[in-house]
Amino acid sequence: MNLSDFGERFRGYSGITHLMDDLSEGLAQPGVVMLGGGNPAQIPEVKAVFERILSELQQSGRLVDTLANYDGPQGKTGFLETLADFFRQQFGWDISSKNIALTHGSQSSFFILFNSFAGQAGAVSKRVLIPLVPEYIGYSDVGIDPELIVSQEARIQHLEDGFFKYQIDFDHLRVDQTTGLICVSRPTNPSGNVLTDAECQQLDAIARRHDLPLLIDNAYGTPFPNIIFNDVNPFWNDNCIVCMSLSKLGLPGARTGIVVANEDVIRFFSNMTAITSLAPSGLGAEIVSQLIADDALLSLCNDLIRPFYRRRAELAVELLRSAIDAPGLHIHKPEGSMFLWLWFEDLGITTSELYQRLKNKGLLVVPGKYFFPGQAQASEHAESCIRMNYVQSEDELARGIEILANELRACW
Numbered sequence: 001m002n003l004s005d006f007g008e009r010f011r012g013y014s015g016i017t018h019l020m021d022d023l024s025e026g027l028a029q030p031g032v033v034m035l036g037g038g039n040p041a042q043i044p045e046v047k048a049v050f051e052r053i054l055s056e057l058q059q060s061g062r063l064v065d066t067l068a069n070y071d072g073p074q075g076k077t078g079f080l081e082t083l084a085d086f087f088r089q090q091f092g093w094d095i096s097s098k099n100i101a102l103t104h105g106s107q108s109s110f111f112i113l114f115n116s117f118a119g120q121a122g123a124v125s126k127r128v129l130i131p132l133v134p135e136y137i138g139y140s141d142v143g144i145d146p147e148l149i150v151s152q153e154a155r156i157q158h159l160e161d162g163f164f165k166y167q168i169d170f171d172h173l174r175v176d177q178t179t180g181l182i183c184v185s186r187p188t189n190p191s192g193n194v195l196t197d198a199e200c201q202q203l204d205a206i207a208r209r210h211d212l213p214l215l216i217d218n219a220y221g222t223p224f225p226n227i228i229f230n231d232v233n234p235f236w237n238d239n240c241i242v243c244m245s246l247s248k249l250g251l252p253g254a255r256t257g258i259v260v261a262n263e264d265v266i267r268f269f270s271n272m273t274a275i276t277s278l279a280p281s282g283l284g285a286e287i288v289s290q291l292i293a294d295d296a297l298l299s300l301c302n303d304l305i306r307p308f309y310r311r312r313a314e315l316a317v318e319l320l321r322s323a324i325d326a327p328g329l330h331i332h333k334p335e336g337s338m339f340l341w342l343w344f345e346d347l348g349i350t351t352s353e354l355y356q357r358l359k360n361k362g363l364l365v366v367p368g369k370y371f372f373p374g375q376a377q378a379s380e381h382a383e384s385c386i387r388m389n390y391v392q393s394e395d396e397l398a399r400g401i402e403i404l405a406n407e408l409r410a411c412w
Helices: 005-009 015-028 044-060 062-068 077-091 106-117 197-209 263-277 283-293 297-323 351-360 394-411
Strands: 100-103 119-121 124-133 149-153 155-158 163-167 179-185 214-217 240-245 257-260 329-332 339-344 385-389
Touching: 044 062, 044 283, 044 297, 062 283, 077 100, 077 283, 100 106, 100 263, 106 124, 106 179, 106 214, 106 240, 106 257, 106 263, 179 197, 197 214, 257 263, 283 297, 297 329, 297 339, 297 394, 351 385, 351 394
Parallel strands: 124 149, 124 179, 163 329, 179 214, 214 240
Antiparallel strands: 100 257, 119 124, 155 163, 240 257, 329 339, 339 385
8 A cells, every 4th residue: 555644644553543442342342341441421310411302303303404414614503603602601701603613523623723733834843832741642643743742741749648740840841933832631631630720821821922822622621521620710712722522521422522712713723624524513513502502511510420520530549549558559639531540650560561461351441651742752650650541330440440459469
């Protein structure tokens, strides 16, 4: 097969491919404990809400109408207006439907935005700056240029009871003429770290000072799905690009991402959508439009989704502490998302090796090395960490942690 340079760039096996292959493989094999993938929890009360809305859409004929017609490349017009009204009324944002575009999920948003603001720009090669790693596994390979991303390792703050927390090292953050975009996620996948309002404001000030956009990946964030356990506020302004998603609301199959940005960004983004995929899906937009019309979106997030994940995170920590009594276990303080980030100090093997040993025993996790985009090679710290999903049933979670504990005891 004779491929172009572009084709060769995406021919190789990547971390996100590894993750999705494991997800598919695990679902197809009975008995495998799936603590690796990114499927959201199927919360019965939330599923019931979606089932009710879909039934109403079907009975009214709107479901078939949605599936039988193209929307514009910016997305379903009525939903864009509804969402703009929601942001204005709830948060006082100076926003209209011209500031919002829909996508085929956040991953496609990152591909467009990373390669639009970084890469070759005349004589200068621009880069995406990630000011804190570990970060989302899906950033690593979206660049057409394989060297598109640069990143800075986080400062580690040790907390009580074996917890720790990553922090941006602002003192050493390098922004220069080769920086095209600053990108962070809030909360951070994989660690569950949540940037404070002050940290967002400081990053925004740095971005503005260098005439750069600040991209905030809000897939797990506030106001929806609001899988955040800290008291923080939504952050957006005309220099900020916020990427949201309906996946962690419980609708990953709807493949609906949301980009909120200034009008210039939305115009070129919509043009890119038209060229690459004609138009985004409208099904997720119809469902969330109804949630907003029913004044049910925020209560769904705040009263059902966030409490579920918070309880499950607390349970996972309790099970880990009970099963693993070792000073080398460090748990990143769970502040949001749907994962725990575990650091095994002085393990004796890399977590890439540990991953394979666990997989052979029927447990899937994700080795830490994939979550350090923009680093020349995996550091010792990266090869000492894993990401663990805690959304499975309580029995599955306990069984997976016991497998993990047994293997760690053998290593230590």
